[in-house]
Amino acid sequence: MTNVMILCPVTERPVPVGLQVRPTRRYRSDLPQSGSVRCQACHRRHYWDRRETILEGATASWRRDGGIQAKLPARYLLGRDPIQS
Ligand SMILES: [Zn+2]
Numbered sequence: 001m002t003n004v005m006i007l008c009p010v011t012e013r014p015v016p017v018g019l020q021v022r023p024t025r026r027y028r029s030d031l032p033q034s035g036s037v038r039c040q041a042c043h044r045r046h047y048w049d050r051r052e053t054i055l056e057g058a059t060a061s062w063r064r065d066g067g068i069q070a071k072l073p074a075r076y077l078l079g080r081d082p083i084q085s
Contacts (some may be wrong), residue, residue, distance in 0.1 A: 003056040004031065010042040014056070017048060023055050 003018040021027040
Protein backbone atom coordinates (compact mmCIF):
# COMPACT_ATOMS: atom_id res chain seq x y z
CA MET A 1 0.00 0.00 0.00
CA THR A 2 1.15 3.49 -0.83
CA ASN A 3 0.44 6.75 0.92
CA VAL A 4 -1.84 9.23 -0.81
CA MET A 5 -0.32 12.70 -0.75
CA ILE A 6 -1.10 16.27 -1.60
CA LEU A 7 1.41 19.02 -2.10
CA CYS A 8 1.32 21.60 0.65
CA PRO A 9 0.60 24.97 -1.02
CA VAL A 10 2.60 26.79 1.64
CA THR A 11 5.79 24.76 1.74
CA GLU A 12 5.37 22.87 -1.58
CA ARG A 13 6.24 19.69 0.23
CA PRO A 14 4.27 16.47 -0.16
CA VAL A 15 2.21 15.61 2.89
CA PRO A 16 0.24 12.40 3.44
CA VAL A 17 -3.53 12.76 3.70
CA GLY A 18 -3.77 9.74 5.95
CA LEU A 19 -5.06 7.27 3.36
CA GLN A 20 -3.33 4.38 1.70
CA VAL A 21 -4.17 2.71 -1.60
CA ARG A 22 -2.79 0.13 -3.94
CA PRO A 23 -0.55 2.08 -6.33
CA THR A 24 -2.44 1.57 -9.57
CA ARG A 25 -3.38 4.09 -12.23
CA ARG A 26 -6.95 3.97 -10.98
CA TYR A 27 -6.21 4.48 -7.31
CA ARG A 28 -8.41 7.57 -7.14
CA SER A 29 -11.53 5.44 -7.52
CA ASP A 30 -10.79 4.02 -4.06
CA LEU A 31 -10.65 7.47 -2.47
CA PRO A 32 -13.45 9.61 -1.13
CA GLN A 33 -14.36 12.52 -3.39
CA SER A 34 -12.59 14.97 -1.15
CA GLY A 35 -11.24 15.40 2.33
CA SER A 36 -9.08 17.51 4.54
CA VAL A 37 -5.83 17.01 6.33
CA ARG A 38 -3.91 18.71 9.08
CA CYS A 39 -0.70 19.49 7.28
CA GLN A 40 2.48 18.09 8.77
CA ALA A 41 4.57 20.65 6.94
CA CYS A 42 2.88 23.97 7.79
CA HIS A 43 0.35 22.87 10.45
CA ARG A 44 -2.62 24.37 8.63
CA ARG A 45 -5.60 22.44 7.42
CA HIS A 46 -5.79 21.78 3.70
CA TYR A 47 -8.82 20.60 1.78
CA TRP A 48 -8.24 18.33 -1.15
CA ASP A 49 -10.15 16.88 -4.04
CA ARG A 50 -9.19 13.38 -5.09
CA ARG A 51 -8.33 14.59 -8.59
CA GLU A 52 -5.53 16.60 -6.99
CA THR A 53 -3.98 13.80 -5.00
CA ILE A 54 -0.74 12.15 -5.89
CA LEU A 55 0.90 8.94 -4.79
CA GLU A 56 3.94 8.95 -2.59
CA GLY A 57 6.98 8.89 -4.83
CA ALA A 58 5.19 10.58 -7.73
CA THR A 59 5.97 14.13 -6.65
CA ALA A 60 9.01 14.48 -8.87
CA SER A 61 7.04 14.14 -12.08
CA TRP A 62 4.22 16.25 -10.69
CA ARG A 63 6.61 19.13 -10.18
CA ARG A 64 8.11 18.62 -13.58
CA ASP A 65 4.67 18.94 -15.13
CA GLY A 66 4.40 22.58 -14.21
CA GLY A 67 4.64 22.96 -10.50
CA ILE A 68 2.18 23.68 -7.82
CA GLN A 69 1.05 27.25 -8.40
CA ALA A 70 -0.70 26.52 -11.67
CA LYS A 71 -2.58 23.50 -10.39
CA LEU A 72 -3.83 24.28 -6.92
CA PRO A 73 -6.96 26.39 -6.66
CA ALA A 74 -6.94 29.40 -4.40
CA ARG A 75 -9.17 27.75 -1.83
CA TYR A 76 -6.17 25.79 -0.65
CA LEU A 77 -4.66 28.97 0.62
CA LEU A 78 -7.79 30.31 2.23
CA GLY A 79 -8.32 27.43 4.58
CA ARG A 80 -12.09 27.45 4.08
CA ASP A 81 -14.22 24.44 3.41
CA PRO A 82 -15.41 24.94 -0.19
CA ILE A 83 -18.48 22.82 0.45
CA GLN A 84 -19.76 25.17 3.11
CA SER A 85 -18.85 28.41 1.41
ZN1 LIG B 1 0.67 22.80 4.48
